[in-house]
Amino acid sequence: MKRRRIKKQVYVVGIILLLVIVLSIFGIRYLLYRGTNEYKLKKIGYQPEEISIIETLEPDQIQTILDKEYNVTIPKLLKEKYFIFQNLDRYLTYYNDHKDDDLTHVVSIVNVGADHEYYDKDMVVKTKTDLKNEYLILVNKFHYLDQNFAPSDIVAVRNWYAYGENEIRKEVYEQFRSMFNAAAEEDLKLIITSSYRDYEFQDTLWNNYANSKGEEWADSVAARPGYSEHQTGLSLDIVTDGEGSSMDSFDQTDEFKWLSKNAHKYGFILRYPEGKEDITGYSYESWHYRYVGVETATKIHDLGITFDEYYAYYQNEIEA
Ligand SMILES: [Zn+2]
Structure with a gap:
């Protein structure tokens, strides 16, 4: 028992x-x-596929998203190729004001700073051009050069290659001549029509325009002093002779077509492409070429992006 x-x-x-x-x-x-992020994200309202995208971020970045309310746009932004996390709030703000825009365009606009007004003072104070990487200097409506900035190795261009008097940096001149010779082999003629301009030149030019027709008009036709890429000594305006000697008709020429296919092999990029006006801040200029070196020019050409976008995504990341 x-x-x-x-x-x-x-x-x-x-x-x-x-x-x-x-x-x-x-x-x-x-x-x-x-205690997991998966649980916390689910609780806010994120779906399993959205959570798996968010979980690819760094822990502090996930925390930033956890601190916000559910937002259907965040996981979509994360899938964008040129997404930069520190720009997240600006993407969301810009998209909120431009709901019809696609997110790829939103990311480009914000990355280059074009969600600000041109020459925005707050923006400009932060974005003085970085001179460390000399051939990758960025000059646009948010990145400027000092009054006393002048490249050290400016050389005169022989009349054979140019209309009028022109000067340009040594390496740019050497690469231009190689490009000129390659084009000449196909019976094409590349002629430099404008090149290095110093601060004073741009200052006089812009002020003359502003005095005659006002600042707004001056801004529409010329860069403000310090904001012209021609001050770097890395920019060339290229035309040809005959019909193509005027800038406006240059994109109808065989020379332009040749440059579109070959300029990057010599380190040059088309700086203000058609359809990218709101990214570059400039009207389409088929004649304006910028030297960035062969490696970068090839990358920009192959990716099909502007120098501004390249700089924001690749150059800033390298320096960070
Ligand atoms: Zn130009």
Whole structure:
């Protein structure tokens, strides 16, 4: 009798112990799960596919998203090729004001700073042109050069290659001549019509325009002093002779077609392409070429992006 009762008690205690252990395991697992980002993101409202995209971020970046309300646009932005996390809030703000825009365009606009007004003072203070990487200097409506900036190795261009007097940086001149010779082999003629301009030249030019027809008009036809890429000594305006000697008709010429296919092999890019006006801040200029070196020019050409976009995504990342 006694032995049987003890046996029964051991049996009951055993079952209780087993239950406690099983429940503890589930309880602990549940508590641990509640601490995961997956659980927290789900609780805010993110769906499993959205969560797996967000979970590719760094822990502090995930926390930034956890601190916000559910936003259907965030996971979509994360899938954009040129997404930069530190720009997240600006993408969301810009998209909120431009709902019809596609996100690829939103990312480009914000990356280059074009969600600000041109020459925006706050923006400009932060974005003085970085001179460290001399052939990759960025000059646009948000990145400027000092009044006393002048490239050190400016050389004169022979009349053979140019209309009027022209000067340009040494390496740019060497690469232009190689490009000129390659084009000449196909009976094409590349002629430099404008090149290095110093600060004073641009200052006089812009102020003359502003005095005659106002600042707004001056901004529409010329860069403000310090904001012209021609001050870098890395920019060339290229035309040809005959019909193609005017800038406006240059994109109808065989020379232009040749440059579109070959300029990058000599380190040049078309700086203000058609359809990218809101990214570059400039009207389409089929004649304006910028030297960035062969490697970068090839990359920009192959990716099909502007120098502004390239700089924001690749150059800033390298320096960060
Ligand atoms: Zn130009």
